[in-house]
Amino acid sequence: MDATAGSSAPLPRARSSEAGVVVRRHSLVTRTTHWVVFIAMIVLTMSGLQIFNAAPYLDASDKSDPARRVLSLDGRTTPAGSVGVTTILGHELTTTHLLGYTDDGQGGETARGFPGWITFPGYQDLAGGRRWHFFFGWVLVLAGAVYLIWGIGRGELSLLILRPSDLPKLWPMQAYYLRLRKEPPDHGKYNPLQKAGYTLVLFVLTPFVIVTGLVLAPGFDAVAQPIVWLLGGRQFARTWHFVAMLAFIGFFFGHVFLVVATGFVNNMRSMILGTYRLGKHEGTGP
Amino acid sequence: MKRKVFVASSIAAALAGCAKITNGLNEWQPAQPILNSAETLNQAIIGTRGTARLYRPGDVTLDYPVNSLDTPHQPEYLSLIESDFTTYRLPVGGLVDHPQTFTLRQLRALATLDQITRHDCVEGWSVVGAWRGLSLGSFLKLVRPKPEARYVVFYSYDHDQSGQQFYGSLNMAQAVHPQTMLALDLNGKPIDAAHGAPVRLRVPTQLGYKSTKWIRNIALVSNFKDIFGGQGGYWEDAGYAWYAGI
CATH class of the missing domain: 4.10.170 (p53, subunit A)
Known part of the structure; x- marks a missing residue:
């Protein structure tokens, strides 16, 4: 049975360097879970910022401790009017209209951490934000589980995971992206940098964001005290959870940049319809 | 331009x-x-499993924040403050075989549980306090809950601006959890009015909004459908989840 068989007629599996051959790159499961996770991550990020706004500061400590504050977004009243002040590791920045004193999600401005256009919902509603956050947390976990179980079963993950043999190819691939090298190294379905990126996101960043989120739950802490300790305590975990969110945003922009830069139409087609035209030095194997 | x-x-x-x-x-x-x-x-x-971390006396937050509705200002509560809570009575009823009313002195005699635990607010902050009080599980044995009792409802002296009384509820598993306590002392002193005097709940395995302050009476029920908004608590009626372990 051809491992790439999809809903329509199976397309040929290309050998490495069969540039120009159209292959079925992404199965229906991969495509569906990709877009479900994409939507989940948007809602999780925006509802997470809504939840953050209820206590718009982060401490590197076990319990709340202003002496160990690493970030705070404050609205302050001055004789000249209201200002937003962002304090990062003790450094104050004026961020009026953007952070601290900003869009209230209802057409006005108020003292709040993140603006209404980036929170879910726009106006301040902690209970609502929590409902969306926890529901889409489950969506992320379940879609991720479907993808992983399917990926192991169909051998997809073995194509994606970074292997020791990929390590020598990492720099040549980066050099190619930086235009220091004319040709990329020969590779399989995913190039060495893609493998490194996806392996990090799937097996480091995603578990990390889930665990740091769970540690904020007192019910979870009661059965996972050592994990809380490892993360530096409950408030520290809240900081880590925030950092993980920033890392996901960084990944998102890098990912989208590369989707655009390496053949936007071809890449989008592969993630929507499944078909993909192989480039030079590109294969379908590991 | x-x-x-x-x-x-x-x-x-x-x-x-x-x-x-x-x-x-x-x-x-x-x-x-x-x-x-x-x-x-x-x-x-997640449910109700395990036990919350116990802290050392040095970990206690001295300036324990107050984050709730205002301290009750109804005459009923003000007269309690005036009497220094000597007139306080805690009725426990509902689906129990032996309904009783307790004085503060009786409750103090039963207060044998000491714990330094973290209070996690739904807003995202947390604070560590040293609490002394009664294990709710052993306390409930005194009134002998009927088998059909599934929830313990805590009514507060507190009311919001619209006059709605504050209340909250726990299921039996949460109520008999060894760390769930009817607290009388905070950081070595009787709880002050702002923090829920004279008796408040402490549920370290749940978010703070389950820890009802200024408890006026306790009732065991089979469900909370017909109590106020029907969601099992003031904050639950306002849209927060009844299960606050997360």
């Missing part, structure tokens, strides 16, 4: 549209039962 203004106002309009969409989705009623299914999963999987 005109172009800049045009670009800026277009961006502003797009951003305002963002909040309109998320606000609309948040108020879209058909989504609510679907979203609430996550609470069922959370409760099934």
Whole structure:
């Protein structure tokens, strides 16, 4: 049975360097879970910022401790009017209209951490934000589980995971992206940098964001005290959870940049319809 | 310049549209039962297991924040403060075989539980306090709950500005958890009025909004459908999840 068989007629599996051959790159499961996770991550990020706004500061400590504050977004009243002040590791920045004193999600401005256009919902509603956050947390976990179980079963993950043999190819691939090298190294379905990126996101960043989120739950802490300790305590975990969110945003922009830069139409087609035209030095194997 | 203004106002309009969409989705009623299914999963999987971490005396936050409705200002509560809580009575009733009313002195005689635990607020902050009080589980044995009692409802002296009384509820598993306590002392002193005097709940395995302050009376019930908003608590009626382990 051809491992790439999809809903329509199976397309040929290309050998490495069969540039120009159209292959079925992404199965229906991969495509569906990709877009479900994409939507989940948007809602999780925006509802997470809504939840953050209820206590718009982060401490590197076990319990709340202003002496160990690493970030705070404050609205302050001055004789000249209201200002937003962002304090990062003790450094104050004026961020009026953007952070601290900003869009209230209802057409006005108020003292709040993140603006209404980036929170879910726009106006301040902690209970609502929590409902969306926890529901889409489950969506992320379940879609991720479907993808992983399917990926192991169909051998997809073995194509994606970074292997020791990929390590020598990492720099040549980066050099190619930086235009220091004319040709990329020969590779399989995913190039060495893609493998490194996806392996990090799937097996480091995603578990990390889930665990740091769970540690904020007192019910979870009661059965996972050592994990809380490892993360530096409950408030520290809240900081880590925030950092993980920033890392996901960084990944998102890098990912989208590369989707655009390496053949936007071809890449989008592969993630929507499944078909993909192989480039030079590109294969379908590991 | 005109172009800049045009670009800026277009961006502003797009951003305002963002909040309109998320606000609309948040108020879209058909989504609510679907979203609430996550609470069922959370409760099934996290539930009431394990025990909250116990801290050392040096970890205590001295300036324990107050984050609730105002200290009750109704005459009923003010007269309690005036009597230094000597007139305080705690009736425990509902689905019990032996309903009783306790004086503060009786409660103090039963207060044998000391714990230094963290209070996690739903807003995201946390604070460590040294609490002394009664294990709720052993306390409930005195009134002998009937088998059909499934929830313990705590009514508070507190009311919001509209006059709605504050209340909260725990299921039996949460109520008999060894760390769930009717607290009388905070950091070595009787709890002050701002922090819930003379008797408040402490549930270190749940978020702070389950820890009802200024307890007026306790009732065991089979369900809370007919109590106020029917969601099992003041904050639950306001949209917060009944299960607050997360």
